[in-house]
Amino acid sequence: MSTEKEQIWIARDLAKCSGCRKCEIACSLFHEKRIWPEASRIRVFMLVPGTDFPHFCAQCEDYPCVQACPVKALSVSERTGAVLVDRETCIACGQCIEACPGRIPHMHPKEDYILICDLCGGDPQCVKVCQEGSWNVLRVVSKGNYAHRLYARKPEEIARSLAIKIYGEEGERLL
Amino acid sequence: MILGYAGKFLEVNLSTGEVKEAGFSDEVLRDYIGGRGLAAKILWDRLGGKWETVDPLGPENILLFLTGPLTGFFPGGRVCVSGKSPQSNGVVGSTVAGEFGVELKCAGYDGIIVTGEAEKPVYLFVKDGDVEVRDASHVWGKDAKQTVATLTKECRALLSKRFTTKGEWKEPSILYIGPAGERKVRTAVVAAKWTHAAGYGGYGAVMGSKRLKAIAVKGSGPLPEVADMEKVKELMRAVCNDVYESELWRRWGTGSGGYEVGAKTSSEPVRNWQEEWHDEKSFGVDQFESRVWVKPYWGDFGCPTTCLKVAVVRSGKFKGAMTDNPDYELQAYLGTNLGIFTPEENVFLASLIDDLGLCGIQTGNVMGFAAELFQRGILTKDDLDGLELNWGDAEAFASLARKIAFRDGIGDLLAEGTYRAALKIQEMKKADVLQYAVQCKGIGIGAHGIRSGKDYPENYSYACSVQGGDHTSTACLPLDDFRSELAMTFNDSAVYCYFNIFGIPRNLKFEFYKAVTGLELTQEDWINTKALRILQLQRAMLLLGGPDLKWKPKIHDSNPPRFHEPLPSGPYKGKTIDKAEVEAQIKRYYEAVGWDENGIPKSEALRKLGLDDVDKVLEKLR
Numbered sequence A: 001m002s003t004e005k006e007q008i009w010i011a012r013d014l015a016k017c018s019g020c021r022k023c024e025i026a027c028s029l030f031h032e033k034r035i036w037p038e039a040s041r042i043r044v045f046m047l048v049p050g051t052d053f054p055h056f057c058a059q060c061e062d063y064p065c066v067q068a069c070p071v072k073a074l075s076v077s078e079r080t081g082a083v084l085v086d087r088e089t090c091i092a093c094g095q096c097i098e099a100c101p102g103r104i105p106h107m108h109p110k111e112d113y114i115l116i117c118d119l120c121g122g123d124p125q126c127v128k129v130c131q132e133g134s135w136n137v138l139r140v141v142s143k144g145n146y147a148h149r150l151y152a153r154k155p156e157e158i159a160r161s162l163a164i165k166i167y168g169e170e171g172e173r174l175l
Numbered sequence B: 001m002i003l004g005y006a007g008k009f010l011e012v013n014l015s016t017g018e019v020k021e022a023g024f025s026d027e028v029l030r031d032y033i034g035g036r037g038l039a040a041k042i043l044w045d046r047l048g049g050k051w052e053t054v055d056p057l058g059p060e061n062i063l064l065f066l067t068g069p070l071t072g073f074f075p076g077g078r079v080c081v082s083g084k085s086p087q088s089n090g091v092v093g094s095t096v097a098g099e100f101g102v103e104l105k106c107a108g109y110d111g112i113i114v115t116g117e118a119e120k121p122v123y124l125f126v127k128d129g130d131v132e133v134r135d136a137s138h139v140w141g142k143d144a145k146q147t148v149a150t151l152t153k154e155c156r157a158l159l160s161k162r163f164t165t166k167g168e169w170k171e172p173s174i175l176y177i178g179p180a181g182e183r184k185v186r187t188a189v190v191a192a193k194w195t196h197a198a199g200y201g202g203y204g205a206v207m208g209s210k211r212l213k214a215i216a217v218k219g220s221g222p223l224p225e226v227a228d229m230e231k232v233k234e235l236m237r238a239v240c241n242d243v244y245e246s247e248l249w250r251r252w253g254t255g256s257g258g259y260e261v262g263a264k265t266s267s268e269p270v271r272n273w274q275e276e277w278h279d280e281k282s283f284g285v286d287q288f289e290s291r292v293w294v295k296p297y298w299g300d301f302g303c304p305t306t307c308l309k310v311a312v313v314r315s316g317k318f319k320g321a322m323t324d325n326p327d328y329e330l331q332a333y334l335g336t337n338l339g340i341f342t343p344e345e346n347v348f349l350a351s352l353i354d355d356l357g358l359c360g361i362q363t364g365n366v367m368g369f370a371a372e373l374f375q376r377g378i379l380t381k382d383d384l385d386g387l388e389l390n391w392g393d394a395e396a397f398a399s400l401a402r403k404i405a406f407r408d409g410i411g412d413l414l415a416e417g418t419y420r421a422a423l424k425i426q427e428m429k430k431a432d433v434l435q436y437a438v439q440c441k442g443i444g445i446g447a448h449g450i451r452s453g454k455d456y457p458e459n460y461s462y463a464c465s466v467q468g469g470d471h472t473s474t475a476c477l478p479l480d481d482f483r484s485e486l487a488m489t490f491n492d493s494a495v496y497c498y499f500n501i502f503g504i505p506r507n508l509k510f511e512f513y514k515a516v517t518g519l520e521l522t523q524e525d526w527i528n529t530k531a532l533r534i535l536q537l538q539r540a541m542l543l544l545g546g547p548d549l550k551w552k553p554k555i556h557d558s559n560p561p562r563f564h565e566p567l568p569s570g571p572y573k574g575k576t577i578d579k580a581e582v583e584a585q586i587k588r589y590y591e592a593v594g595w596d597e598n599g600i601p602k603s604e605a606l607r608k609l610g611l612d613d614v615d616k617v618l619e620k621l622r
Helices: A022-032 A064-068 A095-099 A125-132 A155-174 B026-032 B035-053 B100-106 B144-162 B203-209 B229-244 B248-252 B254-265 B285-291 B328-333 B343-356 B360-375 B394-405 B410-414 B418-429 B485-494 B508-517 B523-544 B579-593 B603-608 B612-621
Strands: A008-012 A043-045 A053-055 A074-076 A083-085 A138-142 B009-013 B019-022 B063-066 B078-082 B094-097 B111-115 B122-127 B130-135 B173-176 B190-192 B196-198 B212-218 B293-298 B308-312 B322-324
Touching: A022 A043, A022 A125, A022 B229, A043 A155, A053 A155, A064 A074, A064 A095, A125 A138, A155 B293, A155 B308, B009 B130, B026 B035, B026 B523, B035 B063, B035 B078, B035 B485, B035 B523, B035 B612, B063 B203, B078 B100, B078 B196, B094 B190, B100 B173, B100 B212, B111 B122, B122 B144, B144 B173, B144 B212, B144 B343, B190 B203, B203 B212, B229 B508, B248 B254, B254 B285, B254 B328, B285 B293, B285 B308, B285 B343, B308 B343, B322 B343, B328 B343, B328 B360, B343 B360, B343 B394, B360 B394, B360 B410, B360 B418, B394 B410, B410 B418, B485 B508, B485 B523, B523 B579, B523 B612, B603 B612
Parallel strands: B009 B111, B122 B212
Antiparallel strands: A008 A138, A043 A053, A074 A083, B009 B019, B063 B078, B063 B111, B078 B094, B094 B196, B122 B130, B173 B190, B173 B212, B190 B196, B293 B308, B308 B322
């Protein structure tokens, strides 16, 4: 069995996101064999034009989503540290969404189970395409003692921060 | 059914509120592909018989939002907007970047056909198969930023209410008009994401005439099935790798032309094209980067180039102006063409133009025209409602842009676009002002001049184009040249951004088409048959024109008079275009595309392409 040291995490620098959405394309091709933005485990939100950012699991150290699941459909991969969804067990109740500080999990658009980033089993495809384009929004690092919850923020919160960062004091009124 | 298509179209009649599905045969899709080609086919079939009487701003016009089979697959997502153009009275395939086309296909539609006109302001909300015509009175009158913010919030709230366990909804993709479109200003755009616009054609005015403020689409399905996904992935990678290797647009955006085209090729409009050269280093890309950029890369679905850069004026008089960094065209038309040479003033005007829902090219063209008339004393301060349109006065031009968008005072006249305004001023002032109108067939010419001979358009490129002054659809010989209007028609019909094709092998787009659709298409078949057929349809409708204006090839297949004046400055000082030479070139072009000596498509050329019905209608022009 792997040690925790080999677990990975996707570091993120949201302000650099170009909005090219190649991460959505790569993720859905890997998991669904189709280009399917709404079924992608990583989703690019653009609540304010120019503030596009990827929204995906931050792997909180206490995994509130896993704890909230009433049917134990969610578990943590010992190898990668990712949250794994047992789609047969999942009852699509949405309690993991409520438990997530960033409301990150979302329902599969056609089937009744929740979508959460599984790190593609340890080789995240979104990071690859982001690096290929040298956008470097996403980067694989070893899982350390990060304040993960800081990264698990709701789309509106992230959009507001980015709007202020990019557009200055005017940013607030753009949302 | 051909692969790569969603398989159905949405048709909405705004007069009756009726929503239904429409479809086209495989044969039609094979021949006309989608986007611009299919637009020409739909418009001809439905309106061709009465084209001259159809008012582009009346309920009988049809407004089209069409994707193509490559939309979402070929890197760089776009959607094509079309209809009878209130600028040319013909058909323009006007594309706008963004996720709209992708969302639409994921919702299960290849396009939206809008007919009739609503009684009150409405917007269309499409969530997969659920289509609603919703009240838009609360956003009518709102600018771009307010409209996007309000509808984004409203549609996300609607989705959350209806799908309670879904989780957070991403925003739908929205196309909208600003105050200019609402007032049927002929230089109004159909816009997306504040700064993106389908500009050429003036379809913002058509949307406004139908009282359609916006269309918001959320598609939750996958993109359609393709013939060979492994091949599609390989080709996507090939396109991206090629772009990642090139520096110019990815690093600097097309704004890199701001200095290059002005100083080097000497083909940038300066003060309404009185000059085409400047050596203002203050207008170089690095000055924009250091002074106004706040984000160096911004792009649309699947795009490796991301030629957009977000810009904000951070201090001074124009503090708070925000937009994407003006691309080359807007640096020219809202900069040098108005005698403006600072990034801050340029960004200020571009931001305002976004907010008003105006086209930066067409509005910059008509404002430059008005300023030259002021310079020559033809339009006075009184005529201009007290404005002094001095070159370089960004605030005066901002006031004029607002007047145009709201059709206020002199703005009402200029809102008709350069050509129509020139005709009216000519009558008013009894002076030949058409000589200062730099346009072709009602469409202001893109910011690439022909006099120096160093830029890409040919002497006859605008004169012979079926889309008039559109710099993205220029006529040239040989017909299979990579930048010919026929070659460009493929990009606008398969619908993706052609800025991603420059470095790739020429047949890659046809390989891509095959990988998606499963259909073979050769360069030869495209140029000599399919694209030529689309060109003939566009030419036929352009020449039928009406109801307010008609084009006579003998007169209007020509360059603006200004292009026959010698360049007064720069490295190509004295160079001009010889009229007799252009006429000979136009004649050669006519022959190549099967038009008679009067510029009318010949009977045998049309019949060879199976366009017998077009031939019959054109009989009256011969």
